[in-house]
Structure formats: C-alpha cells, structure tokens
Amino acid sequence: MVTTIDCANDEKMAADLERYLSEQGYETRIDGSLVIITNDKNIKKNLESFIKNTQKVGYEILEADSGTFVIAKVAHIEDFGLSSCEICGFVASEEELFAHRRAHGIGFLM
Numbered sequence: 001m002v003t004t005i006d007c008a009n010d011e012k013m014a015a016d017l018e019r020y021l022s023e024q025g026y027e028t029r030i031d032g033s034l035v036i037i038t039n040d041k042n043i044k045k046n047l048e049s050f051i052k053n054t055q056k057v058g059y060e061i062l063e064a065d066s067g068t069f070v071i072a073k074v075a076h077i078e079d080f081g082l083s084s085c086e087i088c089g090f091v092a093s094e095e096e097l098f099a100h101r102r103a104h105g106i107g108f109l110m
C-alpha cells in the first residue's frame with residue numbers, strides 16, 4: 001500500500017516531512033515535492049502532528065483520494081476581505097452582509 005503526500009510544489013516542506021516521517025518509522029521516498037510512503041498506518045494523524053510540530057500555520061491536509069494527501073496552505077475567505085453569514089453561509093463583503101443579515105428577519109436582531 002503506497003501513499004503519496006503532495007506538498008504542492010514546496011520541496012523544502014517535502015524534505016522536512018520526509019525526515020519527520022522516517023523518524024516516525026515510515027519507509028519514505030521523496031520525488032520533488034512528493035513524499036511517498038509504503039506503510040501508511042495512521043498517516044493522517046502523523047501529518048497533522050507534523051503540521052502542528054513545525055508550526056505550519058494555515059496549512060491543511062486534504063485527502064485527494066484514498067492514496068493521496070495534499071498539504072497546502074488554504075486561503076480563507078477572510079484573507080480576501082470577505083465574511084460569511086452566520087445563518088446561511090452566504091459569502092460577501094461586510095457591507096453587503098449587513099444588509100443581507102437583516103433580510104433574515106427579526107430573529108437575528110435579538
């Protein structure tokens with residue numbers, strides 16, 4: 001069973017991850033920004049602790065398919081000056097949301 005971890009073109013992170021995982025007892029191989037492991041026990045948990053231990057703020061682990069994980073910096077809507085409505089999840093600027101929230105009616109104005 002082979003699992004590929006795609007570091008999204010970040011070769012430095014791939015090198016760090018490869019070292020980290022081999023310290024955890026994985027058989028690892030590196031190919032550019034891809035880290036390939038052959039014993040994938042609890043890999044997701046270990047990827048999460050890698051992100052935490054190396055303080056990669058804003059990075060998330062995405063499971064692309066059963067044998068591929070992607071570690072990438074995920075852009076959040078706040079980074080674009082947008083927010084989302086607490087009630088329905090509608091995404092817009094703060095000004096637009098002010099009017100939008102009122103459209104939900106009196107229940108929101110407590």
Ligand SMILES: [Zn+2]
Nearest residue numbers: 085087088090
């Ligand atoms: Zn709404």
